[in-house]
Amino acid sequence: MAASDKCSTKEKLLAFLDDLEVLTRELIEMLALSRNQKLPQPGEENQVLELLIQQDGEFQELMKLAFDQGKVHHEMQLLEKEVEKRDSDIQQLQKQLKEAEHILATAVYQAKEKLKSIEKARKGAISSEEIIKYAHRISASNAVCAPLTWVPGDPRRPYPTDLEMRSGLLGQMSNLPSNGVNGHLPGDALAAGRLPDVLTPQYPWQSSDVSVNMLPPNHSNDFMLEPPGHNKENEDDVEVMSTDSSSSSSDSD
């Protein structure tokens, strides 16, 4: 019984079919023989016939079972599709969760870095007054930003002019040749910050005072961009720059 349970329905059906074929053949042969020999052997024929009827009935039952199994198979196919769909849903969800984890980990890392820098800034705090003084100092010469009224075509800054580059510390260090190419100005005079009156650029929007302020005799020191200190000299510089800035801003008005 246990062995028959392990057999597939297909195997059982085929076995039944073989049995039925054998029984029908046997029955027909027996009937044919009995007709030819005219020897009635009803007992044996009846036995075979009964067996055939019984096998046929069992075969019918098994065929019903096979059709039922077909329906179950269809249900299983639907369930398998559902399982595949659920699997893909779960994989999609896991992928999204991984992405979210990555984004959150990055955000947490950046936030920690920010907290570190905040802590660092707290430890090495610089007074705002000091920063403002330094800002005044670097902005007074228009070295880092254009004048407020600057438009394209305006020959003033926003960029350091040839004249200013030569009069700066770098110009002094590079020991440029005295005969400038393309009509450049003599290096000595520029390096010293002293220009002949003829070569001093005169712009209609500049008063003579402003032009002098733009290139003071010690102008080269303005480009050194030293960090702000507490010495007296620096403070004086800042005051001079503030005056310069205010004068230029008043010009722009």
Next chain:
Amino acid sequence: MATGASATEEPEDEEEEEEDYSFLPLVHHIIKSMDKDSQDVHQELNELKNKFQEMRRLIGTMPGIDRSPEQQQQQLQSLREQVRTKNQLLQKYKNLCMLEIPKE
């Protein structure tokens, strides 16, 4: 799983199946022909032979009979269990509170 429409058609189909898959009517016809010494017996014997072949072909194409009903039921239960577990897992993922913001 069967719908209402298919359920109403089922008994008719089963009747047809029973008629189609029984060999007794053909055997009965053969015996009758033999009793009458009719020449149709050869034709009917051929029909019986063809029917056996047809049945073998049909059994070869029927779905879901490669295993026993018990094994099939086990697999069906296993699949149902898988779907149930996966549904639970998805529900669990959906109900997860990913961002619990601490209230200060």
